[in-house]
Amino acid sequence: MNTVPALFESVVARRGGEPALIEAEDTLRYAELNTRINRLARLLIAHGVGPDSLVAVAMPKSRELIVSIMAVLKAGGAYLPLDPEYPAERLSFMLSDARPVLLLRSSSVAPLGKLGEGPQEVVCDDPAFRAACARLPEHDVAQHERRAPLRPEHLMYVIYTSGSTGTPKGVAVPHSGVPDMVATQRAVLRAGPGDRVLQWASISFDAAFWDVSLALLSGAALVTVAAEELLPGHPLGNTLVKYGITHAVLPPVALSETDADDVLPGGTVMSTGDSCTPTLVRKWSRTRRMFNGYGPTEVTVGATIAGPVRDTGDIAIGAPWVGKRVHVLDERLRPVPPGKEGELYIAGSGLARGYLNRSPATAGKFVADPFGPPGTRMYRTGDRGRRGPDGQLFFAGRADGQVKVRGFRVELGEIEARLAAHPVVDVAVAVVRGELADAHVVGYVTTTAPVDPGDLRAHVAASLPAHMVPARVTVLERFPTLTNGKIDRGALPRPEADAGVLAHAGAPAAGAEPAAGAREPEADDCAAAVCAIVRDVLRAPEATAADNFFELGGHSVQATRLVSRIRERFGVALPMRTVLEAASIGELAAVVGSRLPA
Structure with missing residues (x-):
């Protein structure tokens, strides 16, 4: 019961007929999902996957993505998530650095390796591959069927984080921290049969594993939708309502842009990935339970949790999870008194092995734990914090050049x-x-x-x-x-x-910036009006019809604001995909113009 497959199989044994995975109008029950996972796992074993071997997984958000990562774990391997939205150069670096034994991708993702180089690629939705899976036994994969017995110390996933030296680092996380994570989820968030958990985070971040485990290791249903339906604002709000989501883990940027009314009624929301503010707590804690979580990638998803939180001044990051210890230390590794700031160190269960193929970096961040048994380690987070009189922990910023940008560690x-x-x-x-x-x-x-x-x-x-x-x-x-x-x-x-x-330096000459929130004057030229809205949303000195919204510095959250502003200005409700696919602001304006009443 100390590995993900064992924990999942125990849920299947009790809840085989319950909904497990929901995508659009399609629902897989636990027994059906387990069958698909078992068959794919056996095919992966036949391709050489076993304990401590890596399988790269490259596919968009979908049911097949969840089946694939669970099958990798059932086979005994560890998954290396490759977000197809990342630049090809970044994905190629991760493949060459991690050296997985196999690359599992969908047909919608272009081949990532060069001919004769890199791992063998398998297209999971290829008809021949699916037919081969369907011919395999559906029962659970026994230990003797794996290339070696799967144990808690074996790798579960490798997730790459931004590197201070200019090179990303792969964080190697084993199964051993999962039981305590599940115990924390059960005690605090209390998801279970009848609940629906939103799979929000990109698979390239460990928060995605939290979403998956919160549902599939508790008996709840995991809801997966396309990435454009998860964009902060109207898309995310509509998704929360449409699928009756009861549990969602979202970063502050998503909470700040999304209307809290009529979503997650009586449910549970958890803020994580960045500092939660009293304003967000006032907005989201009124008709639902709200929690605030904290933890770096170098541990199994997280380390502390606070809540249910209320708007009472500073928002705590809470107390350590089951099995974890968090120390607040000075530069000589001495505990600082309550109320005084120090650096946060994490010890106990769930620490990563370290950085893949980077022993010096591992030694510098995973240090001996002077407060634990001989041979134990603690992770030096680089985060500043303090402990309150009641033992609650508070985040106080970084001690180095690392920052968070819209919930992403950079x-x-x-x-x-x-x-x-x-x-x-x-x-x-x-x-x-x-x-x-x-x-x-x-x-x-x-x-x-x-x-x-x-x-x-x-x-x-x-x-x-x-x-x-x-x-x-x-x-x-x-x-x-x-x-x-x-x-x-x-x-x-x-x-x-x-x-x-x-x-x-060659950019267009600057124009006057409109005041934030100011309404643009009525204009016959639709393109000029849309350009003015773009300038306001991006706070950019200039935006012309020939410019591309994203090349001007726009991002997905600002794209949702642009859609909202266009709706207010023209009464036209644009699908988010229209903004994402428009080659220029002029092309976007043409779509708006075509939908105006004659």
Whole structure:
């Protein structure tokens, strides 16, 4: 009962006829889901998958994705999630670094490796592959059928995080922390038969495993929908209502953009991934139970949980999970008194093995635990925190250059390294501007030759995921410095003041920025009106019909705002996909114009 397959099979034995996985109008019950997982697991074993072997999984959000990762675990392997939305260069790096024995993908995802290089690729929805699965036995996979017995210390998944040196690191997490995680979920969130859990997080983040386990290891139903139906705002709100979601784990950026009325009535919502604010607690805790969670990727999903939380000032990150200990220590690893800030260290069950193929980095972050039995370790989080008089823990920021951007963990050093890799960039600096949904990265560079900031953004976008691409890059003649000669990040020009620099570097000349929330004047030119809305949403000095919304620095959350503003201005309800697929603002405006009454 100490591995994911064993825990899942115990639920199937009790709840075989209950709904397990819901996608659109289709529902798989636990026994049916288990059959599909067992058959695919046997085929994976035949392809060489076993304990401590990695299987890369590349497919969009879908029922097949859930079946695939559960089958990898049943086979005894560990899954390496590859989000198809990530740049091909990023995915290729993870494949070459992790060296999985197999790549499992759907036909909607293009081949990721070069011919003759990398792992063998299997297309899971290929008719011949499906037929081969259907011919295999449906009963549970026994230990003797695996290439070796599966034990709690074996790997469960490897998830890559942003790296401070410019190179992502794979965090290797075993099964051993799952029983205590499930015990915490059972004691605090209390999901079970009859409940519906939303699978919100990207599979490339450990929060996705929390969603899966909260449902499938408790007897509840997991609801999976397409990514565009999960965008913060109207899409997410509609999904919560449409599927009758009772439990949702969402980052503050999603909570801030989504209307709390009429969703999750009497249900449970958990904020995680970034700092939760009193405003969000006031908004979401009124008619439902609300919790606040905390934990880095280097542990099994999380470490502490607070709640049900109320709007009472500072929002705690709570108390340690079952089986975990959290220490607040000074620079000499001595406990600090309650109320005093120190660095948070996590010990107990659920620690990762370390960073895949990176022993020095592992040794620097997973250190000996002076408060535990001999041979035990603790993880040095780099987070600052304090302990309240009642023992509750509070987050107080980072001790280094790591930041959170719309719930994503980002090392600014990785962005700076990618900018600096451009042939004409001399020095590069990245900072974060804004908060929650408005949080975005801004880059600053000095160069050895003229360059268009758009080219620099494209250079970064070729290898980094969208949330790490700077919304704007400013070319400076020189960086402001402190008296010791170091760059003065606090004196870097705000983006609103960059219009002249951007225009000088090749961007369009700046226009006057409309006041936030101001209504645009009525105009016959639909394109001009949509451009004005885009300028307001992005707080950009200029946006023309030829520009692309996302190339101007827009992201998915701002796209939901754009749809809302267009609905208010024109009375036209656009599908989110229209914004995502529009090549230019002019093309988007043409769609709006075509839907206006004659």
